[in-house]
Amino acid sequence: MVSEQKSADVSFESLLRIFTVPEGPDSTLTQIEAKLSQNLNEFLREHIVAEEKPLKEIEKSFSNPAIPEEPQFVSDHTEHLLDTLVAHSVHTSSPSFIGHMTSALPYFLMPLSKIMIALNQNLVKVETSKAFTPLERQVLGMLHRLIYNDSESFYSQWMHSAQHSLGAFCSGGTVANITALWVARNNVLRADGDFNGVEKEGLFKAMLHYGYKGLAVLVSERGHYSLKKAADVLGIGQEGLISVKTDADNRLCPKDLKTKIAELKEQSIKPIAVVGVAGTTETGNIDPLEEMAAICQAEHCHFHVDAAWGGATLMSNHYRHLLRGIEHADSVTIDAHKQLYIPMGAGMVLFKKPDVMNSIEHHAQYILRKGSKDLGSRTLEGSRSGMAMLVYAAMHIISRPGYELLINQGIDKAKQFAELISKQPDFELVSEPELCLLTYRYIPEAVKCALEKANSADKAELNNLVNELTKFIQKKQRETGKSFVSRTRLNPNQWDRMAVIVFRVVLANPLTSFDILESVIEEQRDIASQAPKLLGRIMDLTNQIIHS
Amino acid sequence: MVSEQKSADVSFESLLRIFTVPEGPDSTLTQIEAKLSQNLNEFLREHIVAEEKPLKEIEKSFSNPAIPEEPQFVSDHTEHLLDTLVAHSVHTSSPSFIGHMTSALPYFLMPLSKIMIALNQNLVKVETSKAFTPLERQVLGMLHRLIYNDSESFYSQWMHSAQHSLGAFCSGGTVANITALWVARNNVLRADGDFNGVEKEGLFKAMLHYGYKGLAVLVSERGHYSLKKAADVLGIGQEGLISVKTDADNRLCPKDLKTKIAELKEQSIKPIAVVGVAGTTETGNIDPLEEMAAICQAEHCHFHVDAAWGGATLMSNHYRHLLRGIEHADSVTIDAHKQLYIPMGAGMVLFKKPDVMNSIEHHAQYILRKGSKDLGSRTLEGSRSGMAMLVYAAMHIISRPGYELLINQGIDKAKQFAELISKQPDFELVSEPELCLLTYRYIPEAVKCALEKANSADKAELNNLVNELTKFIQKKQRETGKSFVSRTRLNPNQWDRMAVIVFRVVLANPLTSFDILESVIEEQRDIASQAPKLLGRIMDLTNQIIHS
Structure with a gap:
């Protein structure tokens, strides 16, 4: 043995x-x-x-x-x-693997992780974590300040208060989003008169008490799938997740948000939260947070921002203006295992007000006793590891300006790559990078012309063929193992919202050079030529359209 | 830097x-x-x-x-x-720290953890985990077989099936319990006629459709606090968590379970699940699973077993009979970070039937596409680390007979320790060990006699003083740092269900010797003598009672 x-x-x-x-x-x-x-x-x-x-x-x-x-x-x-x-x-740290939201890890995190594992603390209560509990509270304080920039006295008053939490550390963005909506739901359906609150009496009695016919969460069409899961778990139902229209840049339309809220009101359906996305998973765009915050304020509605991926942009003094308005959010999700370069399993949700999490507070006899500083009394999860230690160490060793460099290089590189793609006659940039994420596809110039000119039946057929080619290239490139981009399906305005399959690239790895990006494009062009039959069908239809 | x-x-x-x-x-x-x-x-x-x-x-x-x-x-x-x-x-691996459910970790897990962290795979989808996905499915298969012992053909048919899951790997027992009850709730409130199911239409419409006035989950008074959290999150409400009476050995009374179910039916409240506890957190006892399973079968009710801590006992051919009936459970929670000696963050929930998790299935465009083997389509969490690798490695390196030795030594040691305590005139064993967990307190012989003899007012007063002493000893021992036991509050039958504060000991660490146990007792006796004032009040009241 x-x-x-x-x-x-x-x-x-x-x-x-x-x-x-x-x-x-x-x-x-x-x-x-x-x-x-x-x-x-x-x-x-x-x-x-x-x-x-x-x-x-x-x-x-x-x-x-x-x-x-x-x-x-x-x-x-x-x-x-x-x-x-x-x-x-999967070689997640390879500089030519640019399809994931996780990339390389700083070296010092590997030995530190081993120390964390060996210590085997359990953050559910102080008794099994001691200094890890104040450390995690400090990390939550750091992220809270990064978003909300409250005063010194605010943090000295609340950061270590037994009766309060500035947020919750959790395994990832999904649990963070569920936690935020759980808090929002419980605050909307709180105790009132002889009703003891949804947490005690359940959703059915809460609805009868308040006279609502349904509950809703509003988010743009580009919202993360975890919100659908949250709506299911929390008893709201997926149909209660209301899709708000997006503009040409994949950003939520505030006008449609207002319309949707008005429609819900007419049906006696109560919106428990509006979710702004700060870095959509598929295109990396940021919703107009400031306008959304104003609408939520007027409607007295919880405003949650899902910044699981894009939240780290706040580290960059140069680019943090892109998330303007996030400071008005009632809650914000940030994943440290994405753009903060921490290993998998480090999600966080932050709450603007230190007492808002009390709506999900739990106690027991042998644990989380009232007045204790046990973190477990306001988390969805129970036993949890000391992952916060890695965030803490990275914040100190990399520092804010170091993170700024990492964030800036990613966004700048994405802009360069977008320019490179735009210069290729046989490629098409489908979504411009706002952060370090962009989408594009391989499409020979003639095909593009034909697609613009074609009648709607031909257009659909040709586009489907190009979609097949995109899928083929992405799969083949992945299987070959030299480089990797991911793929998704968008409905871009420039193609009348037709379903367009695209390559999706995330440029967070600082080791990804411009040469590598050039070779990724080269390889894709080369793989396309390895599908002569499919390419033949595409060219036949293209010629037919052009000469008709 | x-x-x-x-x-x-x-x-x-x-x-x-x-x-x-x-x-x-x-x-x-x-x-x-x-x-x-x-x-x-x-x-x-x-x-x-x-x-x-x-x-x-x-x-x-x-x-x-x-x-x-x-x-x-x-x-x-x-x-x-x-x-x-x-x-x-906290020195979690110290052999004299016997108050936690986690103990020492095998050495080989430390370097393996570092490899896992460095690989930084994301188990949400095959594309970011490759071989880790089949590995996790195998680990779930191993635990499923340990519980249900299905045929070879069962596992070859379902273990790697894209449309099925034998369970879910998650961060811990709380998420595992929530997942089980989520599945149970969605199956009870499933699509029916023109109703599209609770996952789509939400809990309020589901209740109206089915005509229920409430939902309930039944569990013994000793159930884990995570179930209260689950009832809140899932919209059932904490009042829907129905406490079933326990017997003198902290095991659920089947008779009271039947009564409670009948009462609920009369009120049109639908029980979505009955939860059996296999290893209560406070006393380590196991509910009569076989009888409970029979009741659930007759009532067509989901039977969940929370074996987060005790489930590992199934590894012991000698002691697995203690969990008899678990094979009839519809779902079972097991934490590998407890008695399987894996680092923090390794929970699992297993389902008897491979298609029952479909009630919580989710899909998206860019991930978890239909027909994919992505594990994320049936988990509450999204991004997850490759922790399953550590369970897999430990299963192979320690093997089933190795785990049996670990389990057996723990239970045998607990019995020895119970005997040691019983022999001390100034200690009282409060709960006998069924697994490797027991509770006791320090109480001089004369005080015990007085407590038995006293009238109810004196009894309460004296017991409160002894409770204070127990708290003092536990806290002082922890602060001194040589050894650690935890504490909880029980209502033992032998003391007419008075609230009795006890020391709680879990003997999983194979390095904990009998000598260490003797010195823990010695230290507690010594600490008691350091509270002369409190001890004086206890002895005064004792003398008063005895001589009255």
């Missing part, structure tokens, strides 16, 4: 060893860890097989539902993990 | 270095990591200050809400973390 032994056995002594004897300096696991520490990128390049193995094939290595009856040596199992798991994982 | 530099600066070059240049072998961070790898217990013993610093004092180190404008050297910041954070964290 321990690598130094000659054969794996199951005895109490061998078990004690796995708790007391670390892997020796020559053990396979230690050596792998050392290699990974010396050069992560090289390690992954060496160990991840470039060409993608079909999922069906990979599944064969993970098909046994029986828990092994024989222990395995650590070294043997480590080899097994390298071959079956690491070899077929 | 990087430790090799002479001074920290903020330039794009220095930023690139934190992504490309690892900490050198002589850097402070590398050295700390090495020390921790060589001997975690010693490292923590050396670095965690024994005597507890008041939280108010610790907070001073974490009081600045400003994100630093100056970068810090990695080495300087690491020193700072050692002094302010590690020094005042």
Whole structure:
């Protein structure tokens, strides 16, 4: 069971060893860890097989539902993990993998993570976390200040107050969004007269008491799918998630927001929250937060901003104006594992007012006693790890100006890439970058002309073929393993809101050079030429349209 | 910014270095990591200050809400973390810290965790996790088989099916319990005729459609507080969480369960689930799962078992009979970060039937497309880390018989400790260990006699004083830092259901020796003598009662 032994056995002594004897300096696991520490990128390049193995094939290595009856040596199992798991994982830190919202991690976070894991604190209560609790409260305070910039006395009064929380640290943006809407729902349906509040009496009685026929959350068509999940979980129903129209730049139309709210009122449907998006997942655009905040204020409606991805832009003095109005939000979601370069599992939701989370407060006898500073009394999750430590360390080691550089380089690079794409006769920029995200597709010039000229039936047919080509290129590029962009489906105004499949690129990795971007385009053009049949059909239809 | 530099600066070059240049072998961070790898217990013993610093004092180190404008050297910041954070964290792996549900971690998990963090996969979709997705499905399959022991063909048919899930991996037991009740709620209030289901139309319309006046979840008085949170989030309301009576051994009374269900029916309140507890948090007892399953079957009600802590007992062929009936549960919660010795953040919920989770299925355009094997389409959380890798590795390296030894030693040790306590004239065992958890208190023999003899007013007064003493001992012991037990409040039958504060001990750490247990008792007796005033009041009242 321990690598130094000659054969794996199951005895109490061998078990004690796995708790007391670390892997020796020559053990396979230690050596792998050392290699990974010396050069992560090289390690992954060496160990991840470039060409993608079909999922069906990979599944064969993970098909046994029986828990092994024989222990395995650590070294043997480590080899097994390298071959079956690491070899077929995603090289997330590669500078040519520009399709994800996560990118490279700063080196110092790897050893720090190990320390965090070894300490194994549980943030649900002070008793199992001690200094980690004030640390997490400080991290929440830092993010709160980044958004709301309240006074010194505000933070000294509330940051460590047992009866208050400036927000909640959680596993990710989805839980953060659910938490924000949970708080908003409970505040709308709060105790009133002889009604004890939705948290006690439930949603049905709350609706009867307040006389509402339904509840609603309003968000632009580009809102994140997690809001649909939140509407389901919270009993609002997905139909209560009202889509507000967007303009040509994928930003919510305030006029339509007002219309939708008025329509809901007429039907006695109560809007519990309006959600502004600060960095849509698909196009990276930011809603007009200031106008939305004003509308919410007039309507006395909770204003939540989903800045899971784009919130880190506040670190940049140069670009933070793009999120103007976020300081009026009642709550804001930010994921540190996106543009704050923290490992997976670091979401946060911040609340403007320190007492607003009291609507979801919970207590128990053996934990979260009243008056305790246990963070668990106002979180959706229970037991949680000390991830906040990594955010804290990165804030100190990188510092605000360091983050500003990272944010700025991403946005500037996206602008450069957009320019590069615009210069290619056979590519089309579909959405301009507002932050470091843009979408585009491969479409030969003649095809573009034909698509503009075609009647609606031909237009749809030709566009469908181009969509197929985009899908083919994206899949093939991913499978080849040299570079990776993601894809999504948009309804751009310039194509009369036809469904257009696009490549989606996120330029957060500071190691992604302009050369790499040029080669990504080159590779896509090359892959397109590897689909002669599909390309032939596209060109035939194009010629037909042009000569008709 | 990087430790090799002479001074920290903020330039794009220095930023690139934190992504490309690892900490050198002589850097402070590398050295700390090495020390921790060589001997975690010693490292923590050396670095965690024994005597507890008041939280108010610790907070001073974490009081600045400003994100630093100056970068810090990695080495300087690491020193700072050692002094302010590690020094005042909890020594969770100490063999004399026997009050938490988490204990020591096997050594091999530390380097493996670092590899997991460095890979930074996102389990929400195959595209960002590849082999991690089938691996997680296999881990869920292993736990499913451990509970339900279905046939080989069952697992080969469903484990990797895109349209099915055997369960969900999540951050912890709370999310697991919420997920189970979410599924149960959505299945009870499913689409029917022209009603599109609660997930689409929301809870209010669902109740009107089905004609229910309320919803309920039934659980014993000893149910975990997370269920109250779940009832709130899901719109059921905390008043819909119905407490069922327990017997002298803290196990749910089936008779009272039947009565409660009948009462609910009379009021047109629909029970969406009955929850059995397999290892109550406070006393470690297991509900009569077989009888509860039969009742649920007769009532066509979802039967959920919260085995967050006790579920690992299924690894022991010797003790798994204690959970008999769990195989009839529709869903089961198990936390791998409790008795499976995995670091914080590894919860799971398993479902007996592979299609039951479809009631919470979600899709989007750019992710979780229909037919994909993306795990995110049936989880409450969105982005998630690759924690399942650690469960997978531990299953292989420790193996089922290894886990059996760990479970058995814990239960056997708890029985020995119970015997030791029973032999002390000045201690009282309050709850017998069924698994490796027990509760007791310090109470001199004369006080016990007086308490038995006293009239009800004196009884209450004396008991309150003893409660104060128990609190004092527990707090003082924790603050002294040599050993740690937790505390809770019970209403034991032997004391006519008076509120009795008790020490709570969980004996999962294989390094906890009998000598340590003896010294914990010794220390408690010694601390009691340090409260002469309180002890004096207790003895005065005792004498008064005895001589009255």
